[in-house]
Amino acid sequence: MHLCLLDPETKPSANLTETLIPGRQSYQLSNSLREGGFYLSRCGVATWARDPGVFWEAPQTPGQPNQCPWPKSCPHSIVIPGGTDSPPHLPPWGNSDFLINELNTDTPGAAEDGEYIELWHPSGRRVSLQGIWILLFSARNSKPYREISLSGHFTTSKGYFLLGSDRLVPAPSLRLPPNTIQNGPDAVALYRSPFGPPSATQRGIPTKGLLDAVVYRQRGSDKEAQELSKALTPGQLPLLEDPEVLPGDEALSRCGGLYPFDLSAFSVATPTPLRENICPRPHPPPEGVVISEVASGHWTNHSQQRAFVELHGPPMTNLRGLVLTVFDQERSRTVIAVPLTGSIDHDGFYIVGNVSGADQTFPEGSTVPVRGAVVLCYDLFSFCRAGTALTNSSLRDVLVFSENQQLLSSLSTTRGRQVIPALRSVEDGPVSLSRCSCCEVRSPSSWTSSSPTPHSTNLCPSSAFSSHIDLCLGPLSRDWQEQSGNCSGLIQGKRVAEVADYLEQRCHCGISALYLQASALGLQIGLIVVVLLLLGLGAALFTYFYRKRRPLDYYTMELSEHAEGLSDL
Template identity: 90%
Template sequence: MFLTLAVCFCMMVLVSADPCLIISEINADNPRLDTTEFVELYHTSGQRASLDGYTLVFYNGNGNIAYKVLDLKDHSTDDRGFFLVGSVDLVPKPAILLPPNTVQNGPDAVVLYRTSAARYTEKMNVTAVGLVDAVVYMTRRSGGAEFLAEILTPGEQAFVEDEAAHEEDESIERCLLSEDQWGFQLSLPSPGQRNNCTPPAAPLASPFINELKLGGGQVDGLVELTDASTAGPVVMVVWDGKTDQVSVSMDVDTSRTGLTYLTVGKKYMKGDDSGAVAIYGGRAADFPVGSPLSQTQPLDAFVFAGPGNKPSANLTETLIPGRLPYQLSNSLREGGFYLSRCGVATWARDPGVFWEAPQTPGLPNKCPWPKICPHTILIPGGTDSPPHLPPRSSGDFLINELNTDTPGAAEDGEYIELWHPSGLRVSLQGIWILLFSAHNNKPYREISLSGHFTTSKGYFLLGSDRLVPAPSLRLPPNTIQNGPDAVALYRSLSGPPSATQRGIPTKGLLDAVVYRQRGSDREAQELSKALTPGQLPLLEDPDVLPGDEALSRCGGLYPLDLSAFSVALPTPLRENICPRPPPAPEGVVINEVASGHWSNQSQQTAFVELHGPPMTELRGLVLSVFDQDLSGTVVALPLKGVIDQNGFYVVGNVTEADQMFPDGTTVPARGAVVLCYDLFSVCRAGTALTNSSLRDVLVFSENQRLLSSLSTTRGRQVMPAPR
């Protein structure tokens, strides 16, 4: 199944109580001659609805101009809510006929507007004004839909229509992902009919919960699982929503293929109560009845809330972090509640993918057609200008603020704040946060952010339950360890990064912060080496500010750059409040450099000696060491302290050093030493260093990249010869 989010973003959020018109299906590319193309609209009331005031516009991604405009005035949907625009050979017959080969194959877009039809004309430039719904699509061969997506579905990539997905024809169909979040998938065309929205055969976690029956205390409960034959030992656990204790634990028979049914006693999983069902790797003996809530992460979980019986916040946030429990109806039924997995989201541990539906043991789930409106964008007079990323930005998600140690024993104000440099509402599909412990260099918590979005300003907050403002993803108090530890941000579409990579995963790494407590630098050595090489862990210093403090990104949008962070006042979901930088130190230069590689295997050790006015404060100066063989920075060390009374300051692995090199780093045989003033970013080879930031340079290399990127007007090139 090919699935992508294609949700438009909102200044106005429509809900199920207010039906709306959506683009439901597009078939732009038929086999051979394009004589059965179509665009299907659907009114979520499921009834006849007038289309007066709506305009359908087709955009060409080559030039980003409109090639077809259809005013829908005097038209209406059919009695089931459907409306077809398409080729003459299409069955059923479209309400508006198009010549063959009208709907272009991509990169293109189909957009539904609701405002004056007079403002939309063929050959006009792409606009978001009046936009209600949009689909941006392309083929694997074409690409090139980035500009259309930036304007029409900001924060989302264009959908890729893969002509090889089915033997015959295929179409782009809108399906509900979870709760009120919609997406698109490729499936067999279904013009004028319900889309083929079947749940994925294998979400990220397998086996997973497929159907549930919650009894009313009169009948047994049931849990249907997908095929568990390829998994190791698997156990199903029922948790009590009031005590957070094990009510039932049952080993799952993994010797059989296909769907598996498990029966739960009638006094558990009651529709007028609260609780949870979770699937774990392991055995029932690992979860004895009455044992407390385990912090082991389940393969899948379903948390439910009966009328007036909410499960504990701890149960919810441990089993389904960032999601809401399924709220059961007030009307208890004699036969119980039947719930089926119907959302097509590929992630697990989300009750939002379940709907009330008839029970279908051993058969595909029989899901109703949803009547929920997607989030839509409606800009009556907005700007057409695309967003532009700030200078020096990676363009992807960054860790923006980190508060790991809050005052008091409760630790109920800790948080992690992410930011997308576009400053827009952006999907977090495929984004993971891993919390690493330096004691074993392994993640102690893996958090999938799929299905979540940033705020309209690009922020995303996860943190403790009592944090104000409320985080989008809640964590139990005292979850984020105080250090030495690390927070790492990844993009991974195939599950947690640790599942496919040995050791500390680096593939897909977007950003990371390695941090420590006082005196614990060395314990984080392996995490630093893998995640932020050449940099010392950050210290969230509790003595800097009265009350609470955070590590805030205060300048520089480079990822994996610890020098961009400062200890500052916590500002969750707000612009960071950064300390005013001190005046730049003057008169400090590189005075002497030594490398252990220059003295023919003698006992010489590596160091860099600086010279400057006595007692000069060094904050803001960064000492960087480049290695030509490694093509990059091996040390990027923000300096601290002051020049001594004799005018010297030594950095290196020598007894008289004022500051040590990070473990495992040294001065190479060929490279460069750079002294620069830049409070917020690391001096890098290949970066255009301005004369105001560059203080002194010594290049001991013939590497042309180093020579061209490091200004010779403020340094020297010297070629050392081993004695």
């Protein structure tokens, strides 16, 4: 398979392209290459060979099925000699991979004659819309109130297709009567259904052939579209076309990526029908926000055992852009992906889960598993939900409570170490994993088992209740009488964590490096004191021997005799 890549700023020669991939376009790399490089995965199918259009930028998955942003599809970058729109060897529904690019559901004034839906094809070329349908759903009954077939239409030469009110400027290719697109809470869904309307063969909310969807709402109506969200954009809140963001008319514009069903890719922006979207500058990532406490409802049978994730950070920090994801060891996939909204409270806490006073709840039917991982991610929702190939800037914090090597290798930053909740650490009560503020971010040594404390300071080891212990570490021997371990070595640095791991394996009572930090700190302080004393003693001895070996000069002797005479008087 020849894959000819096209750099955003360069273009290969026509001879090279025609030789390697005759009749096809080079793969156009995105302008914003991700940290750590890029990876291309085969995500399309074709009855012919040598077509870069079957590839897509996606997370790397060596030895596993490709993680494509949508189902297998036809190539999306085809050069047709002679300028025809659809070659005879394409499937009957033509080119696919269409996306909802811009949505305007509520225009100023009572006329409601400027609403529109803009589609876009990633090829950026003229493409047939044969077999493509748009369904407009109402949240009142979760049923489509209008089904629109786009067969017979084509995108513009740049891949855009516009349908909207008949008075819209520029004129839409498919005109709709005024007030057709409802203000919300509702949804717009895009389907590939070559044999008729999607609702004809599927009950409820159709999902077969679904290419993309946007669930949107008005202020105060976020809970009225739960069924639509669960079916079309699971784990995400409906979008708000907030009329207070910009003066005048506004639209929901795709600004953050080309993955379908990803509502975090949209932003409230100035309407740009049939033109490139004008997107606001991205917000900087929230700083200082970490995972503070995690609890699963399955860790104990106690009546007060609840599942939640507590975040901690500077008070009133806006969490926009952060995504909380939960992975299940048994299912080997993401079970929860929640784009965070709102801000850290005045006390520095933010709770997601099934506890009273939570800022956000888990999606219905979801919870923290017995074994898995919790990740705080700053990236597009689709990348955070995938959870693989996350960059250091994307992976803000992580807690792995699993033996799954795949999770450990892809999420852990400390050589595959994890934290397992210890039920013995709490006597007859619910259990959580708590971060202690003394320690570094994204490190298993920062965590310990304790009683849950949502909305309050974690229960951590305290030096006020410490006990002094002496540990003698030596090699194992057959006979305990033959043991002759060398106890002269000091336990410092990483050895503290190794000792804690060993003790935890023996007792399963929640011992972590936190419980030995006090002793390690004492050893370090003791060493510093000893060094200072030795330096002082050395300086005194040096001064003494220096004066003893070097006699005083005549002037000093005379002054000394004079002083002795005065003392005699």
